[in-house]
Amino acid sequence: MASRFPEFLPALLPQPLMMAQGGAIGTEDSELRLVRQSLAGDPQAYAALVRAHERRVFRLLGRFFRRPEEIEDVAQEIFLRAWQRLSTFRGEAPFEHWLTRIALRAAYDRLRRRSATGEPLPWSEELDVAAPAADPTARIEVERLLAHLPPADRFVLTLLEGEGWSVAEIAERLGWSSVNVKVRAHRARKRLRRLLEGAP
């Protein structure tokens, strides 16, 4: 199969480091090799990369989506995006970090798209949001309150509270500035507080 990329491109990637740990081939090393082979047009090398990271991507998506078919759909989109941008991977950071950024952005884009088209968001698909609250502290009632949060707020709060990431970690993994994450987190918490106080 003919390569989609110029032949010189794989050569631009950093050479694999000869491992300090006794010359053994490390994971990052073999991943770099797989990336090069993928760039040279070898789909089976890319399949190996997908297999190495698919479980992590599915776990991450399980935070934002509920239906297995939607999780798989977004996961496919992520790996297709990664393939299209593979030439931008420089090997300076682990492949996992590079892929996580693509995964988070794809999840965020999907949530925003659903919100923009008026589709119910994944966490409120089976909820009757307008139903009156019987016990305001019950899980289902809180879920109803959270359904009023904009997707961007829910996204940031899930990363902060669910994944337990710091502002700096979110900024690094999403490629946003720390100030941007701080502002978004502050706004999201403010809106959440209003909802929990019973004033949506």
Added chain:
Amino acid sequence: MSCQALRDRLLRGETGEPIDRHLATCPECAGFAARWQAARGLFGERVEVPPPPFFAQRVIARLPGSTEVIGRLALRVLPAALALALAIAWVGLEQAPLPASGLLAEEPSAESLLTYSVLVPAQGAAPPSSPGPGAPR
């Protein structure tokens, strides 16, 4: 500690004895704290979906230009291509001049016309369904 200050501290994830004391005496803040705990639990929820078998191959099949994609496209296009080929062949046969046959190319002779008119009755004449009175038995 005011209710406002307590809620700010709760949302920052703080805990401690002053917070517990306030919550013990303020039912509104206790309700807020319970809802906040439930919300944190919801943010931490995760649907466990394992990647389906052959997920990587499905991704590969969707890569632009992959042989799998070409193969799938070919399978999809094949019936249409066959139908089109048949249609073209049909139209071609319909419009092509028929090969000249001996019977049609030549003018019928007077003899053959006479034979035809004797053997085939004229249009409108009743077929001999029943023999007439003078018919030989």
